[in-house]
Amino acid sequence: AQTVTQSQPEMSVQEAETVTLSCTYDTSESDYYLFWYKQPPSRQMILVIRQEAYKQQNATENRFSVNFQKAAKSFSLKISDSQLGDAAMYFCAYRSGSNAGNMLTFGGGTRLMVKP
Amino acid sequence: AAGVIQSPRHLIKEKRETATLKCYPIPRHDTVYWYQQGPGQDPQFLISFYEKMQSDKGSIPDRFSAQQFSDYHSELNMSSLELGDSALYFCASSLGWDSQSTTNYGYTFGSGTRLTVV
Numbered sequence: 569a570q571t572v573t574q575s576q577p578e579m580s581v582q583e584a585e586t587v588t589l590s591c592t593y594d595t596s597e598s599d600y601y602l603f604w605y606k607q608p609p610s611r612q613m614i615l616v617i618r619q620e621a622y623k624q625q626n627a628t629e630n631r632f633s634v635n636f637q638k639a640a641k642s643f644s645l646k647i648s649d650s651q652l653g654d655a656a657m658y659f660c661a662y663r664s665g666s667n668a669g670n671m672l673t674f675g676g677g678t679r680l681m682v683k684p
Numbered sequence: 685a686a687g688v689i690q691s692p693r694h695l696i697k698e699k700r701e702t703a704t705l706k707c708y709p710i711p712r713h714d715t716v717y718w719y720q721q722g723p724g725q726d727p728q729f730l731i732s733f734y735e736k737m738q739s740d741k742g743s744i745p746d747r748f749s750a751q752q753f754s755d756y757h758s759e760l761n762m763s764s765l766e767l768g769d770s771a772l773y774f775c776a777s778s779l780g781w782d783s784q785s786t787t788n789y790g791y792t793f794g795s796g797t798r799l800t801v802v
Contacts, residue, residue, distance in 0.1 A: 610795070611772055611795070611796055611798075612793070612795050612796070613727070613774060613776075613793035613796075614793075615791075615792075659726055659727070663791075669732070669739065669740040670715070670717070670732070670740075670778060670791070671717060671729040671732060671740055671742060672717075672719075672727070672729065672791075673729070674726035674727050674728075675726060676725075676726050677726050
């Protein structure tokens with residue numbers, strides 16, 4: 569079974585600064601997808617960024633980028649120019665690419681606080 | 685754009701009562717997933733349906749059952765409620781069962797139903 573680990577329960581960043589959230593995972597599969605989801609106080613799960621394991625290029629979405637290290641099974645999220653609206657719970661998630669089921673396995677989450 | 689609709693938004697039940705949560709997927713989406721997120725925890729996969737058939741089963745208690753109807757909406761039925769069932773229940777929907785379709789067409793979460801058992 570796959571496991572996802574987020575070792576930072578809480579992180580804090582100054583507005584306009586950059587912060588990196590860590591995520592490691594364990595899998596024996598070679599084909600899979602990785603995601604970062606944001607969960608603000610409204611509790612809505614919002615997709616931030618997605619990475620296909622077969623792609624070597626790191627995904628980027630505006631101020632959000634990932635550092636995907638497949639051999640190390642690491643998938644960190646970098647938020648640049650942090651904004652107050654970035655404050656939320658962030659979950660790293662894994663999904664198999666083998667058509668064995670499209671359920672997501674989540675990490676324990678990292679609470680990001682943004683200081684003005 | 686239409687999103688995944690869950691009802692009710694909030695639900696309060698007493699121990700040993702039953703509850704029914706509903707999920708209306710994005711139009712044309714044929715796959716529905718249910719997740720449970722306890723207080724301070726990450727979401728845990730419960731069960732999923734594709735074309736009205738159960739496709740995968742996760743950590744769903746035997747007291748819970750679910751189904752997907754001909755219009756693709758899904759209902760999660762919870763009986764003999766316990767205090768530990770208090771959680772946020774998310775539904776997500778996607779189009780197609782293969783992972784490439786799911787990736788191409790998205791995997792969208794609803795806003796969740798907050799169930800409180802007292």
